[in-house]
Amino acid sequence: MQLTAPATRTPQRTAARDADGMAVASFILGLLGLLVLNVFLGPIAIVLASVALWRGTARRGRAFLGLTLGVADLVVLLAFMHADSTISWSF
Template sequence: MATGGGALRRQRAAEADGMAVASFVLGLIGLLLFNLVLGPFALVLGALALGRGTGRRGRAVLGMALGAADLVVLAVALIGGHGALWQIG
């Protein structure tokens, strides 16, 4: 029974590490593309990874910071473009 608990703990840690990396990657991509969607995903995944005790704490925090930066970039683009991100014609 003791080995089963250790395996479950390692699996949860691996999942948390994957969430931390995903948070970082989504936050980084979100700076250029789809920041309205990828920013919040990066924030949530980073928070979940930290909550589950990831070994990649720095990546999770950086992913959350990039997710917040995604939303700031979106806000600045909307304000600068007077509410329009794209202009056709």
């Protein structure tokens, strides 16, 4: 009878999966930020997309979309702040 150690995940595989998750999260938060809480969700989407791209995600398109949507969140916020002269906006 041969005893073997249980299989463990390699650090590279886990890091790649984390980066892919960050890319998807940045896309979802950026998309959601266009409607609500764009002052918070926009910067979070930008940071998550940047970290995912830096870590070499396989979902580069999703990360770039998250980055673009995060920037769009801040642009929308600035446009409505300029139009309403307030720090928030609503429908």
